[in-house]
Amino acid sequence: MLELDDLTLRLGGQTLVDGLNLTLQPGQLHAIIGPNGTGKTSLLRALFGELPLAKGQIRLDGQPMMPGNLAVWRQAIGYMPQNTQLDLDLSALEVVVLGRLQRLSMRLSDEDLDAALTALQALELSHLADRAMHTFSGGQRQMVLFAQVLLRQPRLMLLDEPVSALDLKHQMQLMEHLKAQTVDQGWVSLAVLHDLNLAAQFADHLIVLGEGRLQAFGPPAEVLSGELIERLYHVPADVRHDPDGQPYVRTLRAAALPG
Amino acid sequence: MNGSATVLAVSGAEMLERQRKREGRRWRFLSVFAGLIFCSLTLDVATGPSLLGLREVLATLLSPASADAMTRAIVLDMRLPIALMALVVGAALGLGGVQMQTLLDNPLASPYTLGLAAAAGFGAALALVSGGFGLSPLLAIPAGAFAFCLLAAGLLFGLALLRHVGSQTIILAGIALLFLFQSLLSLVQFLSSPELNQQIVFWLFGSLMRTTWPMLWITLAVTVVCGVLLHRDAWKLTCLRLGEARARSLGVNVERLRLKTLALVALMTATAISFVGIIGFIGLVAPHIARMLVGEDQRFLIPLSALCGALMLSTASVVSKSIVPGALFPIGIVTALIGVPFFIWLVLSQRGRARA
Numbered sequence: 001m002l003e004l005d006d007l008t009l010r011l012g013g014q015t016l017v018d019g020l021n022l023t024l025q026p027g028q029l030h031a032i033i034g035p036n037g038t039g040k041t042s043l044l045r046a047l048f049g050e051l052p053l054a055k056g057q058i059r060l061d062g063q064p065m066m067p068g069n070l071a072v073w074r075q076a077i078g079y080m081p082q083n084t085q086l087d088l089d090l091s092a093l094e095v096v097v098l099g100r101l102q103r104l105s106m107r108l109s110d111e112d113l114d115a116a117l118t119a120l121q122a123l124e125l126s127h128l129a130d131r132a133m134h135t136f137s138g139g140q141r142q143m144v145l146f147a148q149v150l151l152r153q154p155r156l157m158l159l160d161e162p163v164s165a166l167d168l169k170h171q172m173q174l175m176e177h178l179k180a181q182t183v184d185q186g187w188v189s190l191a192v193l194h195d196l197n198l199a200a201q202f203a204d205h206l207i208v209l210g211e212g213r214l215q216a217f218g219p220p221a222e223v224l225s226g227e228l229i230e231r232l233y234h235v236p237a238d239v240r241h242d243p244d245g246q247p248y249v250r251t252l253r254a255a256a257l258p259g
Numbered sequence: 260m261n262g263s264a265t266v267l268a269v270s271g272a273e274m275l276e277r278q279r280k281r282e283g284r285r286w287r288f289l290s291v292f293a294g295l296i297f298c299s300l301t302l303d304v305a306t307g308p309s310l311l312g313l314r315e316v317l318a319t320l321l322s323p324a325s326a327d328a329m330t331r332a333i334v335l336d337m338r339l340p341i342a343l344m345a346l347v348v349g350a351a352l353g354l355g356g357v358q359m360q361t362l363l364d365n366p367l368a369s370p371y372t373l374g375l376a377a378a379a380g381f382g383a384a385l386a387l388v389s390g391g392f393g394l395s396p397l398l399a400i401p402a403g404a405f406a407f408c409l410l411a412a413g414l415l416f417g418l419a420l421l422r423h424v425g426s427q428t429i430i431l432a433g434i435a436l437l438f439l440f441q442s443l444l445s446l447v448q449f450l451s452s453p454e455l456n457q458q459i460v461f462w463l464f465g466s467l468m469r470t471t472w473p474m475l476w477i478t479l480a481v482t483v484v485c486g487v488l489l490h491r492d493a494w495k496l497t498c499l500r501l502g503e504a505r506a507r508s509l510g511v512n513v514e515r516l517r518l519k520t521l522a523l524v525a526l527m528t529a530t531a532i533s534f535v536g537i538i539g540f541i542g543l544v545a546p547h548i549a550r551m552l553v554g555e556d557q558r559f560l561i562p563l564s565a566l567c568g569a570l571m572l573s574t575a576s577v578v579s580k581s582i583v584p585g586a587l588f589p590i591g592i593v594t595a596l597i598g599v600p601f602f603i604w605l606v607l608s609q610r611g612r613a614r615a
Contacts, residue, residue: 077508083504114271129278
């Protein structure tokens with residue numbers, strides 16, 4: 001269980017996140033949504049211990065994060081930063097196996113390599129295993145780095161725009177995998193997403209941030225509304241529901257608006 | 260991402276096999292370089308004012324007792340320490356360069372470009388001008404060079420210790436240090452007599468000829484210890500190449516790794532530079548050549564950078580004695596004169612291959 005108590009983040013005199021209170025259950029996928037510059041990335045960085053807290057507390061399974069115990073804190077975390085720009089002469093397999101850094105010996109064991117291969121296979125990436133990172137497209141790099149983070153077997157998963165460079169198929173593949181592993185392994189998973197429909201489709205809860213404050217929190221069907229989207233993004237939108245109750249968002253062009 | 264069914268069918272066992280093959284190929288590069296180094300060392304000992312045959316040199320090296328006293332003196336007492344020093348200093352510069360490039364995530368980083376060599380040069384000049392602070396010049400000049408090299412490294416450390424100082428800032432500070440110490444060196448030269456000036460210039464050229472056995476042992480010990488300590492962090496350093504945030508997420512204490520590596524590099528390069536003077540270029544280029552051959556896997560990149568640096572300086576030493584028979588070209592000039600065209604050719608041919 002991840003608990004945020006009155007979490008406040010400031011950088012250079014500016015308040016990025018203000019008084020956030022949240023309790024997130026394991027085995028659930030939470031999508032962080034909101035306009036650009038509302039503290040989504042800052043929130044993930046703070047949870048990872050990269051951004052000092054101005055106020056408040058973060059606890060994972062009852063253990064508080066403290067500046068002195070960051071190394072231990074991070075052992076429980078799988079963190080995928082937004083930037084996946086890597087121009088490296090290392091094979092995908094070698095990059096993924098680094099997910100097991102803590103246990104690697106000078107000679108790579110068959111066991112470690114097998115684990116890395118399995119992670120790649122699970123994402124249907126095994127054909128990339130022996131190709132160098134610098135020959136990959138942005139989307140391929142993103143998938144390989146996702147495989148790396150899977151290998152860490154975390155309790156808390158933090159993904160910053162994990163699908164930003166992916167085509168439709170791989171977006172679905174990554175999200176399906178994340179969702180299934182979150183349930184199976186009992187992770188607390190947080191992913192920053194910009195695609196509201198993808199978030200609605202996969203997330204158990206939406207964490208809606210606007211101007212550094214929590215605007216809404218709850219299951220997508222309860223949270224998403226045309227009014228919320230217009231208030232957050234200043235874009236007129238229409239939220240409809242599938243026969244099975246799942247919401248989907250359709251943005252409206254100015255010309256389509258009545259009057 | 261359109262893996263067709265045929266490529267997808269590659270089995271896990273096959274991929275494992277390919278990974279092992281890749282590692283095997285990297286091992287082969289290490290042994291090829293070790294072999295080349297042995298050849299270059301033999302040639303280095305064989306070249307010099309008094310002509311010795313290759314066979315004679317090899318025989319003396321392998322079983323000293325069988326050679327006559329004269330040959331033994333030339334080979335073992337005069338030439339061998341110099342030839343070995345070329346290897347050790349080259350290795351130290353190669354190691355220093357590769358770790359600075361890793362640490363600062365910048366292909367231009369090297370002990371030279373970050374001002375360490377310039378600081379050493381200024382320290383040596385100061386020791387010369389001040390009459391050696393009462394010490395013998397043999398001791399005072401390396402001591403001065405060493406002290407100022409560490410001072411420059413210390414300034415860079417201080418920066419690295421500060422929170423929120425990125426590698427770009429450290430590089431800029433290094434380049435600023437380079438200019439600062441070059442100006443200070445020029446000032447010392449401007450104020451000193453022509454005779455002293457000539458000695459300073461000669462030191463700045465870099466020379467292996469001053470090498471004695473004790474100097475060699477000190478440099479060797481420092482380089483080996485630092486090199487082994489660096490290699491123990493090979494995996495962490497590889498992670499660092501994925502970016503600092505990602506390295507942290509994999510469990511690397513980036514600040515501690517950066518400080519430790521910088522300390523080892525500073526100690527190693529300061530020792531090497533203080534004995535032989537300024538030899539630029541190797542610290543910059545040897546890591547690039549090693550990286551082209553074995554990639555970013557630091558388990559192999561670290562030793563190959565060292566071997567590549569050693570081979571480059573050893574070859575330069577042979578060439579510096581062969582350009583004008585009987586005369587000696589300053590080795591610092593030779594490394595850049597041969598190295599630069601070779602390096603440009605290498606970079607251009609690599610680009611061509613990448614496009615093809």
